[in-house]
Amino acid sequence: MIANTMYKALRLPSLVIITLFLFVASCRNQDPIQITDAWIRAMPPSQTMTAGFLRIENTSPQDNALVAVETAMADTVEMHEMVYENEMMKMQPVPRIAIPAGQTAQLKPGGYHLMLFGLKSQPAENDSVFLTLYFEDQSTRIAKAFVRKTAQQEPKTQPAATE
Numbered sequence: 001m002i003a004n005t006m007y008k009a010l011r012l013p014s015l016v017i018i019t020l021f022l023f024v025a026s027c028r029n030q031d032p033i034q035i036t037d038a039w040i041r042a043m044p045p046s047q048t049m050t051a052g053f054l055r056i057e058n059t060s061p062q063d064n065a066l067v068a069v070e071t072a073m074a075d076t077v078e079m080h081e082m083v084y085e086n087e088m089m090k091m092q093p094v095p096r097i098a099i100p101a102g103q104t105a106q107l108k109p110g111g112y113h114l115m116l117f118g119l120k121s122q123p124a125e126n127d128s129v130f131l132t133l134y135f136e137d138q139s140t141r142i143a144k145a146f147v148r149k150t151a152q153q154e155p156k157t158q159p160a161a162t163e
């Protein structure tokens with residue numbers, strides 16, 4: 001009887017502690033940098049370069065920026081922006097792509113994008129490629145990008161799926 005009462009007395013606080021622990025653990029697992037929709041444009045075999053796109057959400061209260069990208073499948077990766085100059089759209093390298101606190105940087109056709117130069121192999125459609133992303137806060141992420149011919153259609157009625 002005494003043992004049973006003690007057991008009951010112990011049980012409630014330990015449940016609370018476990019719940020708190022799980023809550024803290026789940027907060028810690030939530031990466032403030034969320035990368036979604038990473039893809040590389042499939043190119044004809046004669047091409048030695050291609051473009052890459054992704055969405056980077058910064059859920060933290062600190063500003064951040066993408067400062068460099070690497071992949072094993074290309075000699076170099078540059079970050080580019082599109083600018084309108086002399087009545088023409090042209091692209092040029094940028095040293096960083098800002099991701100302000102609470103905002104999302106969109107790398108997409110017609111805007112910011114990655115350029116992969118010196119492809120070591122020709123990525124086939126539906127292959128996946130790993131990109132190493134370097135951020136201004138000294139952190140690094142690995143993103144899995146799928147090889148596609150065109151941007152995936154944005155769902156009109158539902159929010160985009162997150163990984």
Ligand SMILES: [Cu+2]
Nearest residue numbers: 080091114115
């Ligand atoms: Cu470019």
